[in-house]
Amino acid sequence: MVAAKYVQGYYLASARELIRINGTTKAPVMNYASETSLGVVTIRAFKMADRFFNNYLELVDTDARLFFHSNATMEWLILRTEVLQNLTLFTAAFFIVLLPKGYVAPGLVGLSLSYALSLTATQIFVTRWYCNLSNYIISVERIKQFMQISPEPPAIVEDKRPPSSWPSKGRIELYSLKIKYRPNAPLVLKGITCTFKEGTRVGVVGRTGSGKTTLISALFRLVEPSSGKIIIDGLEICSMGLKDLRMKLSIIPQEPTLFRGSIRTNLDPLDLYSDDEIWRALEKCQLKETVSKLPNLLDSSVSDEGENWSAGQRQLFCLGRVLLKRNRILVLDEATASIDSSTDAVLQRIIREEFAECTVITVAHRVPTVIDSDMVMVLSYGKLVEYEEPAKLLDTNSYFSKLVAEYWSSCKRT
Structure with a gap:
């Protein structure tokens, strides 16, 4: 158990850092995919689809590489923990075999081996469960970092x-x-x-x-x-x-x-100005003619990010x-x-x-x-x-x- 505790501590020192790094490689994959989808028309127009696809695969490979290393370190821990537990089980069985004949009842020998076997299996399970929990707790650590970001100064002094x-x-x-x-x-x-x-x-x-x-x-x-x-x-x-x-x-x-809404809410989100003032502003910025042709005038819709x-x-x-x-x-x-x-x-x-x-x-x-x-x-x-x-x-x-x-x-x- 002491040796298993040492191996577990040695593993966690590296595994936690790998999980932290892996957390930073996921965001570029998602951001790149969303930005590429928004500009897919331009990408196809300039025939750069292969280039963007290769860049995306590089980001995916970087993220998968960290994920692979995280799993490899877990297998490294399990392999050494199992070696320790098998060594413990072998040692217990070896000493029981060396005992003189008739010194211990056969039923007690089987019970001892069963107990040792169940103990090793339990420790392997507990070790793996604890290490997985320690890895997942990194997400809580990241949330805590965001919670400790200093807020902006007050809106009104x-x-x-x-x-x-x-x-x-x-x-x-x-x-x-x-x-x-x-x-x-x-x-x-x-x-x-x-x-x-x-x-x-x-x-x-x-x-x-x-x-x-x-x-x-x-x-x-x-x-x-x-x-x-x-x-x-x-x-x-x-x-x-x-x-x-x-x-x-x-x-x-x-x-x-x-923003998603109407022309009026995009020009005057706080509802501080009258319709006449809004129309005068539209006339000065040369949008009055375009808005006047719309069926709903100032109440005409504006889609997300003004894509229309x-x-x-x-x-x-x-x-x-x-x-x-x-x-x-x-x-x-x-x-x-x-x-x-x-x-x-x-x-x-x-x-x-x-x-x-x-x-x-x-x-x-x-x-x-x-x-x-x-x-x-x-x-x-x-x-x-x-x-x-x-x-x-x-x-x-x-x-x-x-x-x-x-x-x-x-x-x-x-």
């Missing part, structure tokens, strides 16, 4: 609520802003200090991984700053509630999001939400990355006309999107490299001018 007219100007000031996604992770933004003046159009550019999206996440407090401050119209945003902050900021995301509308129309619906709220700060997080150039031009024109007095922050995907901005912020590896008017940056050998040159050279090649 009563003694720190901003005025109803805030922000009235839209001035954003960043002071030595540093951000990391986990306490033990490296810094993503490394001490950014600059000011977005009220009523200006600011373009944020940089290579992949430079920190553009992280900067936008910090404005909406999707991730809290490690140090530094973000001040909007004289109020530090980290001191107020999340609802008070996010209701005063508008964003058009890269991937437009629509085109990508450009979904992006214009997001613009309609922004037009209804009329906030002083608007963020475009690569809002034109997934739409065609004509729809991009329409969206940019509407934003210039309707948000002329607002602070507009544009995370650029196409360089021409930010050429007409008042200021351009260039980020590189989480640091602020340049912050100047685009015309001045183009006249010098700047980082921004190199990005523009690379963009145009790639356009000529394609």
